[in-house]
Amino acid sequence: xxxxxxxxxxxxxxxxxxxxxxxxxxxxxxxxxxxxxxxxxxxxxxxxxxxxxxxxxxxxxxxxxxxxxxxxxxxxxxxxx
Amino acid sequence: xxxxxxxxxxxxxxxxxxxxxxxxxxxxxxxxxxxxxxxxxxxxxxxxxxxxxxxxxxxxxxxxxxxxxxxxxxxxxxxxxxxxxxxxxxxxxxxxxxxxxxxxxxxxxxxxxxxxxxxxxxxxxxxxxxxxxxxxxxxxxxxxxxxxxxxxxxxxxxxxxxxxxxxxxxxxxxxxxxxxxxxxxxxxxxxxxxxxxxxxxxxxxxxxxxxxxxxxxxxxxxxxxxxxxxxxxxxxxxxxxxxxxxxxxxxxxxxxxx
Numbered sequence: 001x002x003x004x005x006x007x008x009x010x011x012x013x014x015x016x017x018x019x020x021x022x023x024x025x026x027x028x029x030x031x032x033x034x035x036x037x038x039x040x041x042x043x044x045x046x047x048x049x050x051x052x053x054x055x056x057x058x059x060x061x062x063x064x065x066x067x068x069x070x071x072x073x074x075x076x077x078x079x080x081x
Numbered sequence: 082x083x084x085x086x087x088x089x090x091x092x093x094x095x096x097x098x099x100x101x102x103x104x105x106x107x108x109x110x111x112x113x114x115x116x117x118x119x120x121x122x123x124x125x126x127x128x129x130x131x132x133x134x135x136x137x138x139x140x141x142x143x144x145x146x147x148x149x150x151x152x153x154x155x156x157x158x159x160x161x162x163x164x165x166x167x168x169x170x171x172x173x174x175x176x177x178x179x180x181x182x183x184x185x186x187x188x189x190x191x192x193x194x195x196x197x198x199x200x201x202x203x204x205x206x207x208x209x210x211x212x213x214x215x216x217x218x219x220x221x222x223x224x225x226x227x228x229x230x231x232x233x234x235x236x237x238x239x240x241x242x243x244x245x246x247x248x249x250x251x252x253x254x255x256x257x258x259x260x261x262x263x264x265x266x267x268x269x270x271x272x273x274x275x276x277x278x279x280x281x282x283x284x285x286x287x288x289x290x291x292x293x294x295x296x297x298x299x300x301x302x303x304x305x306x307x308x309x310x311x312x313x314x315x316x317x318x319x320x321x322x323x324x325x326x327x328x329x330x331x332x333x334x335x336x337x338x339x
Contacts, residue, residue, distance in 0.1 A: 036186065039119070040186075043144065054120060
């Protein structure tokens with residue numbers, strides 16, 4: 001499974017939405033995620049990929065695509081180290 | 082009051098009330114472990130400010146709502162220092178909702194971080210205080226007995242924290258450990274802005290006889306006192322820091338007399 005698929009699965013599970021609605025353009029607001037859903041999704045993604053996503057970075061995500069790109073680059077960074 | 086040579090852990094110590102407590106304990110001479118969960122930059126800044134006071138500071142990331150993460154945090158403290166003198170249970174979270182909209186997820190999240198973490202952190206901390214005694218102070222809120230809009234889950238969690246404080250105070254007294262809590266009214270922090278808008282904040286000012294809102298430093302001063310030997314005989318209490326807000330009746334005129 002790709003990073004994108006894994007993150008989509010995590011969010012779908014936490015927010016209780018169908019994976020199909022989580023497009024790359026979708027925002028947390030679009031899928032009706034509340035602040036608790038968002039922090040739980042961030043924590044689950046952190047634990048899945050062994051990375052840390054500070055709120056300072058998370059606040060910059062405009063949509064799901066940004067979130068995926070951020071995690072992909074952090075995972076790649078981690079693998080280089 | 083001197084806390085020189087003591088080691089303190091402040092959960093949620095990176096910002097707001099936790100940061101003020103961490104800095105106050107450091108200014109009294111304590112080395113401080115700053116726990117944070119979501120804001121690393123803020124925690125690193127607090128640690129830097131603590132070191133500038135001439136004491137040691139460590140930053141540890143842990144979600145105190147997760148037992149495994151609490152264990153990891155205490156394992157690190159145990160390995161690095163092997164002791165602990167002061168535990169400040171300050172980390173808090175919550176979901177602002179009317180009571181009828183509270184679901185299991187929101188309940189568990191809030192209770193795990195605000196109440197269960199006090200129990201689990203205390204259980205681990207007590208082992209590191211073995212043979213040396215210690216001080217445990219947990220941060221509560223007036224919302225444990227006053228009813229505020231959408232504050233229900235947090236209020237309930239703080240009620241649990243205060244009751245736990247009383248039980249711990251008695252059970253841990255023979256081990257030389259003092260346990261207390263501090264409850265503040267509206268404190269000017271980022272969290273306040275999250276839960277209540279500025280308007281509500283201003284509405285409370287005329288109801289505070291002390292003439293201003295509570296600052297994080299006001300809370301930190303009382304916490305530091307409870308961590309001192311001068312407070313040795315205070316056990317299991319929740320000290321209210323609110324400028325008179327909770328006991329004031331608007332029937333009184335607060336106009337100064339000549």
